[in-house]
């Protein structure tokens with residue numbers, strides 16, 4: 001889906017969190033494509049250029065977004081920072097009329113409301129995971145959940161030891177998918193300890209943090225003397241970066257509103273039947 005090369009001018013994207021694991025990956029992925037170019041990149045702490053792109057001070061970002069960047073305002077923002085930062089960038093995008101893609105996870109309820117408020121003014125696309133395989137996993141999970149009434153469900157995610165939020169944003173999206181389909185599952189149990197059997201209505205949620213694991217999500221269904229495990233493993237962060245840039249290309253010029261990665265895949269003709277990305 002990357003690098004169509006069809007358009008004359010590349011989409012000019014802004015990147016926030018440019019010094020982070022994902023921000024660096026987005027800048028490097030953009031360098032290898034001809035349909036996008038990084039117009040401006042910022043990071044909270046000062047850092048050296050990333051893949052030849054100068055990284056500016058985050059405090060200057062509202063002005064850069066409003067048009068002080070070389071060649072004027074960017075066409076879209078790609079954000080991988082943290083929840084509070086992403087909310088403030090959504091507000092800046094709404095003020096400047098710039099569409100926003102955010103892959104940031106770990107939002108609390110009120111912060112999601114703030115993102116939604118920004119989407120009244122500009123297109124906002126939030127996705128907990130920009131891997132196409134995760135969209136396929138979520139579709140498979142919904143089908144399995146519908147086909148296996150009464151089966152126990154346990155979700156396990158594994159990430160690198162630098163990840164802050166737990167469970168992962170993707171895990172929360174998958175839990176929402178299962179709960180949409182299985183009305184009887186209404187109690188998330190985070191880890192297990194003590195002395196009691198599993199109760200009906202529970203979904204077990206397990207978060208592991210170890211080494212440099214990019215990101216793994218596994219959903220176990222068990223019952224009727226059988227079990228199924230559905231698993232996605234991200235091979236590297238380029239998978240997420242490519243998906244985020246595909247989303248940026250897709251969102252430019254859209255009407256204000258709330259979008260998810262399924263909308264982007266839908267436009268490509270292979271929409272995942274998921275419950276969106278709350």
Ligand SMILES: NC(=O)C1=CN([C@@H]2O[C@H](COP(=O)(O)OP(=O)(O)OC[C@H]3O[C@@H](n4cnc5c(N)ncnc54)[C@H](OP(=O)(O)O)[C@@H]3O)[C@@H](O)[C@H]2O)C=CC1
Pocket residue numbers: 016017018019020021022023042043044045046058080081082083085102103104105106127128129130131165169240
């Ligand atoms: N949706 C998806 O597909 C994916 C989502 N993610 C999510 O993306 C987010 C970032 O992950 P990751 O890159 O690993 O995290 P990192 O901690 O490696 O990077 C975050 C970066 O954001 C910077 N930052 C924080 N606040 C601001 C700000 N206000 N302005 C500019 N820069 C800022 C940090 O700078 P400093 O170091 O100076 O604080 C840091 O460089 C997480 O929420 C993660 O869960 C990750 C992978 C895929």
Ligand SMILES: O=C(O)C1=N[C@H](C(=O)O)C[C@H](O)C1
Pocket residue numbers: 105128129159163167168169170171214215216
């Ligand atoms: O922090 C990460 O690394 C990742 N975060 C996302 C999440 O929280 O689901 C997506 C991916 O799993 C990597």
